Amino acid sequence: MLSRVAEQIFWLSRHIERSIAVSRLIDVxxxxxxxxxxxxxxxxxxxxxxxxxxxxxESVEPSAVRYYLAFEPANPxxxxxxxxxxxxxxxxxxxxxxxxxxxxLNTLYLAVVEPGSKQQAEDDPHLFYKRxxxxxxxxxxxxxxxxxxxxxxxxxxxxxxxxxxxxVARVLTLESHLLTAGSSSxxxxxxxRWLAVLRSCGSAEAYARYxxxxxxxxxxxxxxxxxxxxxxxxxxxxxxAWLALRGITAADEExxxxxxxxxxxxxxxxxxxxxxxxxxxxxLDTFLSDVQRRTWEVADHITRIYLRDQGLQGxxxxxxxxxxxxxxxxxQ
Amino acid sequence: MHVALSHLTRLEYxxxxxxxVMDVRLGPLSDAHQRWLRFDLRAAPNAAxxxxxxxxxxxxxxxxxxxxxxxxxxxxxxxxxxxxxxxxALPEQAPAPLGRAERADYLLPSPLVAPDGRLEExxxxxxxxxxxxxxxxxxxxxxxxxxxxxxxxxxxxxxxxVSDVISERRGVCQDFAHVLIGLCRAIGVPARYVSGYIVSLxxxxxxxxxxxxxxxxSGPTYRGSGxxxxxxxxxxxxxxxxxxxxxxxxxxxxxxxxxxIGRDYHDVSPTRGAYRGNAEEHLTVDVDVHPA
Numbered sequence: 001m002l003s004r005v006a007e008q009i010f011w012l013s014r015h016i017e018r019s020i021a022v023s024r025l026i027d028v029x030x031x032x033x034x035x036x037x038x039x040x041x042x043x044x045x046x047x048x049x050x051x052x053x054x055x056x057x058e059s060v061e062p063s064a065v066r067y068y069l070a071f072e073p074a075n076p077x078x079x080x081x082x083x084x085x086x087x088x089x090x091x092x093x094x095x096x097x098x099x100x101x102x103x104x105l106n107t108l109y110l111a112v113v114e115p116g117s118k119q120q121a122e123d124d125p126h127l128f129y130k131r132x133x134x135x136x137x138x139x140x141x142x143x144x145x146x147x148x149x150x151x152x153x154x155x156x157x158x159x160x161x162x163x164x165x166x167x168v169a170r171v172l173t174l175e176s177h178l179l180t181a182g183s184s185s186x187x188x189x190x191x192x193r194w195l196a197v198l199r200s201c202g203s204a205e206a207y208a209r210y211x212x213x214x215x216x217x218x219x220x221x222x223x224x225x226x227x228x229x230x231x232x233x234x235x236x237x238x239x240x241a242w243l244a245l246r247g248i249t250a251a252d253e254e255x256x257x258x259x260x261x262x263x264x265x266x267x268x269x270x271x272x273x274x275x276x277x278x279x280x281x282x283x284l285d286t287f288l289s290d291v292q293r294r295t296w297e298v299a300d301h302i303t304r305i306y307l308r309d310q311g312l313q314g315x316x317x318x319x320x321x322x323x324x325x326x327x328x329x330x331x332q
Numbered sequence: 333m334h335v336a337l338s339h340l341t342r343l344e345y346x347x348x349x350x351x352x353v354m355d356v357r358l359g360p361l362s363d364a365h366q367r368w369l370r371f372d373l374r375a376a377p378n379a380a381x382x383x384x385x386x387x388x389x390x391x392x393x394x395x396x397x398x399x400x401x402x403x404x405x406x407x408x409x410x411x412x413x414x415x416x417x418x419x420x421a422l423p424e425q426a427p428a429p430l431g432r433a434e435r436a437d438y439l440l441p442s443p444l445v446a447p448d449g450r451l452e453e454x455x456x457x458x459x460x461x462x463x464x465x466x467x468x469x470x471x472x473x474x475x476x477x478x479x480x481x482x483x484x485x486x487x488x489x490x491x492x493x494v495s496d497v498i499s500e501r502r503g504v505c506q507d508f509a510h511v512l513i514g515l516c517r518a519i520g521v522p523a524r525y526v527s528g529y530i531v532s533l534x535x536x537x538x539x540x541x542x543x544x545x546x547x548x549x550s551g552p553t554y555r556g557s558g559x560x561x562x563x564x565x566x567x568x569x570x571x572x573x574x575x576x577x578x579x580x581x582x583x584x585x586x587x588x589x590x591x592x593i594g595r596d597y598h599d600v601s602p603t604r605g606a607y608r609g610n611a612e613e614h615l616t617v618d619v620d621v622h623p624a
Contacts, residue, residue, distance in 0.1 A: 002351065326343060326354060326404075326605040327615040330490045331506040331527060331562035331597065 001151045005096050007307035008089040009152050012097075013143070013159030015086035016105075020136045021167040021200075022079045026069055027129040028200040033062070035192055047174055063122065071118055079132060083112050086139075098146035101139060108135035154247040155306075161241035162299055165234045168224055169292045171200050176284045191215045198224070201232045221284065222276040234291060238268045241298075248306065260301035267294045333586040334369070335531050336624035338409040339560065341603050342616040345402050349609025352379075352397040357390055357527065357592040357600050358408040364415070366590060371410035377401055388437075388599060390592040395605075406603060411624050414586040419574055427572030430522055438522035438567065442595035445494045445514045454480075455518040466521055466568040470576055473515045474564075477508050477578035490597070505562045505579040506597055512564040512578045513596065522567040526575055527600040528590040529621040530561040559619050560602055565593065589621065 029044050045065040070079040087109040090102055111117065112132060121128040140160065147153045175197045194215045198204040201224055210227075211219050227233040231240070242264050249261055257265070271291065279287045339358055360371040375381050375395040382394045395406060430438075441447050454476065460469040484502040494514045497507040509525055516523035563577035563584060575584025594600035 323606055323608050324349075324610075324613070326352075326603070326607060327613055328490045328601050328604050329341060329560065329615060329617045330488075330504060331509075331602070332485060332504040332559040 001155075003307055005093045005152065006155045007303075008093040009096065009155045010159040010302070010307060012086045012089035012093075012105075013140075013156040014163040015082040015089070016136050016139050017160045017163040018077060018167065019079050019082035019086070020133050020140075021164075021171075022069055022077065022082065023129040023133040023136070024200050024202060025171065026066055026079075027126060027133070028196050030125050030129075031199075032192065032196045066121070066125070067118070070121060080112055083109050083132075083136070096152055098142065100146050101142045104135065104138050104142055108132070108139065111135065151248060154244040157244035158241050158248070158302065161237040161244065162295055164232065165237040165241070166292060166295050168201050168232065168234050168237070169288045169295070171197060172221065172224060173285065173288045173292075176288065190217075194220050203230065203232045206230050206232075218276055218280060221279070225279065226271065226274065226276060228272075235268075235271045238264070238271055238295075242268045245302070258301070258305055260298060260305050263294065263301050264298045267291070267298060333414050333531070334411060334624040335414060335529075335589050335621060336411045337529055337589065337619070337621040338407065339529075339602070339620075340405065340407045340616070340618040342405045342618075343403060344614045344616070345607075345609065346612035346614075347609065348400040348402055349607045349611050350398065350400050352395075352401060352404055352605065352607035354395040354404060354406065354603055354605035356393040356395055356406055356408075356603050357386070358393070358406070358602055359591040360391055360410060360412070361590050361592060363590075366415060367413045369411045369413060371408070373406065373408045375407075376405045377403070379404070388592070388594050390594070390600065392592075397607075412589050414589060416585050419571075419583045419585045422570060423572060427567075427569070429569070430567055435522055437595055438524045439517055439520070441517075443493075443598045444491075444596040445510050445517070448495045448498060448514065450498050451494070451511075451514040451518045455515040458515075459519045463569040466566075467571055467574070469519065470512075470516060470521060470523075470566040470568065470574075471583065473519075474512055474576040474578045474583075475581055477512050477515070478581035481508055481511065481578075483508075483579060490601070505577075508578040509562045509564045510596055512566075512576060516564065516566045524565050524573075524593050525596045525600060526563050526565050526584075526588075526590050527592045527594075527597070527602060528561055528563070528588055529619065530577070530580070531587045531589065531621050531623060559617055560591070561588075562597070563588065 025048060029048060033044055045062045048065055048069060068075055068078065072078045073081070075081060076085075083105075087105050090097055090105050094102060117128070143153070143156050147156065175193065194217055195204060198207050198215075198220060203224060207215075207220065207223050210223060210230075223230065224233055226235050228235055228239075230236055245261055245264055249258065274287075354375075356373070358373065360368040362368050373381065373393055375397075377397070378399075379395045379397045382396075384392055384394065386392045395404070397404060455473060458469045458472045458476070460466045480501065481497070482502045483504065485504055487500060488497060488503040488507050490506070492503065492507055494507075494510045497503045497511055513523040513525060561577075561579075563575050563579065565573045565575045565584075567573050575588055575590075576582075577584055577588065591602065592600040
């Protein structure tokens with residue numbers, strides 16, 4: 001597979017996953033606002049500016065925050081930017097993805113760039129963000145059911161699960177102050193907040209099935225961080241990303257894994273062999289920022305090794321990778 | 333004159349390479365002075381060929397080979413009728429003056445013909461007294477290049493600039509064309525690079541009679557007839573665009589077949605490209621041009 005194609009598929013997938021996370025976050029925060037009622041002191045929106053990449057100047061107007069998260073052209077993680085970038089990537093590799101995937105993604109894009117969409121998003125936010133989320137999820141579903149499960153598909157999974165691990169870590173970081181503020185006696189509204197955390201990761205129902213409806217911060221964190229079977233947990237995501245990466249690496253690399261495989265393997269092992277008590281003792285923030293930093297490192301290695309054709313230090317560049325200029329003929 | 337030609341370009345690699353892309357400018361170019369009767373371009377092994385027109389209105393082709401391959405071969409064959417019997421005769425209609433864009437293209441410096449004080453020094457004595465004398469002035473510059481520069485292969489490379497050639501005072505037709513273009517531009521005459529072929533009558537004989545009777549050949553042999561050739565075209569107010577071949581000290585006529593035009597070699601290199609791989613590369617070019 002051409003590295004150019006791999007790169008586009010990888011980022012197509014990351015952007016789709018990120019758009020799902022952003023639309024969930026906005027939707028959940030809106031509902032949280034409704035539950036909170038008229039409590040003016042409660043500022044639910046401005047913390048969100050720190051949760052996606054980059055934050056603008058202090059702005060606490062909820063609609064301004066929603067605009068920034070969903071439509072702001074200067075925000076690379078805005079919903080609109082994600083979907084536009086995903087579509088741009090898909091168009092570059094139109095021949096390597098299925099028509100159904102492309103059509104679904106294009107339909108989603110057209111629905112979001114439509115002039116009336118900003119108004120729709122404010123008039124009926126739940127419907128709007130639910131549609132966007134479902135549209136993006138349909139792209140993932142079509143990728144699963146219409147792509148050959150070969151290299152391209154592995155890059156799609158790799159992008160999706162790395163992005164998911166990163167997003168869940170972000171959402172948890174956002175709420176980690178609740179845990180440190182005073183965990184012994186949970187106030188009513190904190191239960192609501194933790195439920196919202198679960199919902200923004202699409203995990204409330206699965207959590208309820210696991211732990212019944214007792215919402216305890218430590219259990220919520222354990223579920224989102226360490227659950228081995230739930231596909232929205234960080235542990236599951238890292239494991240799935242690792243399997244995808246193993247699907248990409250050549251068999252002869254088994255004995256000499258490259259830095260990407262090593263970095264992801266170590267991260268996966270760390271999350272797998274950590275208990276929730278240890279996480280809380282060492283500090284949730286520290287643990288989460290460690291996970292995020294190492295996820296970025298993995299993505300960085302993958303970019304260098306697979307997507308950009310840059311050689312590894314100390315190893316000769318594979319013969320098939322270097323770009324060379326053809327000899328030109330002199331006119332004599 | 334009817335001219336038959338074939339031009340083979342072959343790149344061989346010591347190991348398999350992938351993702352080869354080659355940008356090809358081998359014609360066909362038809363204008364008032366030449367007309368193609370047939371043209372055929374083939375690329376091997378099993379390459380995708382996409383034809384397009386570039387910014388100078390040259391016919392160009394993009395040859396791409398995605399799969400692993402050990403060689404690339406591009407062959408163009410064709411027959412062209414050259415029509416400019418007397419390049420000195422004034423055209424029936426006075427040529428329309430050049431537009432602003434064309435003047436900018438062909439008067440301003442280009443990558444391989446950068447400004448050089450020595451160009452202005454050499455060209456200054458030839459500055460025409462009036463626009464009507466431009467043709468003679470360019471002829472004078474052409475003879476100057478022919479006299480002052482020695483034809484020698486293997487001294488310069490494809491990427492040699494006009495300044496390199498002036499310092500060296502030696503080179504091949506590509507270099508002489510660049511020098512003449514620089515000289516023309518230095519005295520305000522728009523000039524462009526022509527990539528093409530020159531028909532040698534020597535080849536006419538050898539083609540028709542075989543190598544045994546080569547000694548009987550009577551026509552002149554021109555330099556640059558073994559590979560693709562290059563010369564300069566200058567725009568004169570009296571004649572319009574006319575070709576000046578400083579390698580042979582010849583105003584281009586029916587013996588010159590054009591492939592493509594541009595500001596310098598950079599714009600019109602017959603083939604150029606890139607590939608992925610780490611292999612030794614060997615380039616072979618074989619040009620055969622003879623009167624049909």
